[in-house]
Amino acid sequence: MSMANMKTILLGTAALAQVVSADSGPGVLHITTMKMFEEKVSTSGRGSFVKFFAPWCGHCKALRPAWDALAQEFEAYPNVQVADVDCTSSQPVCDKFSVTGYPTIKYFNKETGEQGADYQQGRDLKTLKKFVENTLMVKxxxxxxxxxxxxxxxxxxxxxxxxxxxxxxxxxxxxxxxxxxxxxxxxxxxxxxxxxxxxxxxxxxxxxxxxxxxxxxxxx
Incomplete structure (x- = not known):
């Protein structure tokens, strides 16, 4: 393989990695379609914490480290999940839940039903974690x-x-x-x-x- 071809492959791999990391961090369930949302959230029986965001949004970028850390913290738990939806590429999902500002955080469990409810507490990791433990974990x-x-x-x-x-x-x-x-x-x-x-x-x-x-x- 020539050096030029190898360089092209490496650049392509790096670009792909950037695209993936721009969507969601390790442990975050990245939802792209309404069908996927229904399968993974609405009918999953799991407590779900979902962030609706846009890649250009400054507040979304500020929230991401805490959100990614939250997802990794609960990745091993079978009854709860942390997810996100990119509203610039999955607009129908965001329209379904009347998302008008970014980031919008909603939670879904047995009590909220398929429509979910707005999360209105703090966005630091400690507060997010306590909410998942107290509200979303099916114990x-x-x-x-x-x-x-x-x-x-x-x-x-x-x-x-x-x-x-x-x-x-x-x-x-x-x-x-x-x-x-x-x-x-x-x-x-x-x-x-x-x-x-x-x-x-x-x-x-x-x-x-x-x-x-x-x-x-x-x-x-």
């Missing part, structure tokens, strides 16, 4: 197992027959694990078990104890 509950996965239901069944002392012991073990580092997918399952036990023991809601996403803990 398994000992009193409502319809929202539980098979894995979560099995865990609840196992501990429903145990004493409070045994539950407290397991709760403490999971808290200790969260104080260390582990892969994000493992951390998600540890947090889920910790939260289910907290509900069974009637403890107050707790925030995640660790945000590390480093070494795997092999004995979870």
């Amino acid at each position: 398994c509950s000992p009193t409502d197992k319809s929202r539980c996965t098979v894995k979560e239901t099995a865990f609840l069944t196992k501990f429903e027959g145990k004493s409070d002392a045994e539950k407290e012991k397991e709760f403490a073990r999971l808290e200790k694990l969260l104080a260390g580092s582990m892969a994000k997918d493992k951390r998600v399952w540890v947090v889920a078990r910790r939260d289910m036990l907290a509900q069974m023991l009637k403890k107050t809601d707790k925030e995640d104890a660790s945000e590390d996403d480093l070494d795997e803990d092999s004995d979870l």
Whole structure:
């Protein structure tokens, strides 16, 4: 291959990478059509946080770092998703939801239905994260197992027959694990078990104890 051809390929690859990164960051579900929106959001059964934006919008550019970080934070969670729609290339989707200014943020869950609702709180990462945790995450509950996965239901069944002392012991073990580092997918399952036990023991809601996403803990 000649140097000229190689240079052309490299420039094309770089340009493609810029286009992709301009659309959305890692972990963000980039929605391009109304059909895709209906499949991925409206009928998905997942809590969805959607940003409607335009690439030229200054406020959208300012929001992007927090939005991308939010998406990566919840990427491993199966019941919630962070998405975006570029209104300059997907205008019908934005028209459907009466988007007139950028960025517009809407959320979709069981309570809002398919039309969603406007998000009107702060746009810093901490506030966005707390909103997702408190409003959009479909959490398994000992009193409502319809929202539980098979894995979560099995865990609840196992501990429903145990004493409070045994539950407290397991709760403490999971808290200790969260104080260390582990892969994000493992951390998600540890947090889920910790939260289910907290509900069974009637403890107050707790925030995640660790945000590390480093070494795997092999004995979870």
